Amino acid sequence: MKRVVITGAGTINALAHNVSDTYRAMQEGVCGIKPLDIRDVDRLQIQIGGQVTEFEAEGRYNRQQMSLYDRFTQFTLAAAKEAIEQSGLVFTGDLAARSGVVLGTAGGGVSTWDDNYRAVYEEGKNRVHPFVVPKLMNNAAASHVSMEWNLKGPSFTVSTACASSNHAMAQAFAMVRSGMAPAMVTGGSESMLCFGGVKAWEGLRVMSKNACRPFSANRNGMVQGEGAGIFVFEEYEHAKARGAEILCEVSGFAMSSDATDIVMPSKNGAARAMAGALKDAQIDASEVGYINAHGTGTAANDKTECAAVADVFGPHADNLMISSTKSMHGHLIGGTGAVELLACIMALREGIIAPTIGYEEADPECALDVVPNEAREAKVNVVLSNAFAFGGMNAVVALSAI
Incomplete structure (x- = not known):
């Protein structure tokens, strides 16, 4: 089994349009959750x-591309460019092959x-653009990344609701670790902040009208965001041989x-997912030292996740830092999961x-060190990233310093 490292990272999200500015915003505890600027918001x-603002697609993509790129694809291509350029890889010959x-994406376009739907049902039009299907399909972003960067190996999209990115990164990790691929571009994106996307989530009655406050006793629901996180996973010896800057090692996953409730x-x-990731990584x-929690800010998720952490880590749970950047x-x-990997x-x-951030009141059912409100300096060598999705789909990635 080969070692796998990350040699490139890219993002666009509500906090920033690149990795360095995202780090800075996270360190400063910036809140990117704001009033939505979308059509018919008054009906919601x-x-x-967590809406991405000041992103001018028209300036980035030409007219033909705009007819093919849904917003989630636009975000993916922007983040992929940053990640691949940082990695320094040029995909030609056998490397490209x-x-x-x-x-990962849950909803695609x-x-x-x-x-x-508006055009057909509300405006009464009988035609839609001929590229609607290739624009909305879940694999559109992966396909366009493969074409843009000449990636001719295994390419596909994973859709497992809120665990999609972690499942996708786990598959990419497995392919590099097994020797199937020397490098894989991986991560995920989403853009559901439109009238229909928000209205659908409203129906679940799990949304907050004012803030996302994970682990706080007065939390009252989740808040949707949008954006992308893209990474280059590369075989360690391959990266080392070309003198690449290595960001960290991907150690394991589970x-x-x-199989209980939808x-x-x-x-x-x-x-079982957290324990499995530790076992796979032989850690x-x-x-x-740190867990990036799924931490949605709903009553059910937060207390369940904290209980699971306590079960897996026992007395060490008191020494762990666990935060939710949602x-x-x-x-x-x-x-x-892709943006949270950052x-x-x-x-x-x-x-x-x-x-x-937004932590206001201690909850005895979430009695862990949730790094409330202010970033903290601490040396850690091993971290976990949790993703737990509707449908009971769980995916946990372990990373290590190198």
């Missing part, structure tokens, strides 16, 4: 979100669905299914733990 009960793309999380399923629980950038649904890399490389 939920009018806040064997390297590929695995991305939701804005395209929304716009075209996946589990609750929306209610299971402590046992979450615990003792006592070595973990409090800052919102819940990116299928793209959330907080894990920041912890390993810069020794700064991103905070859980």
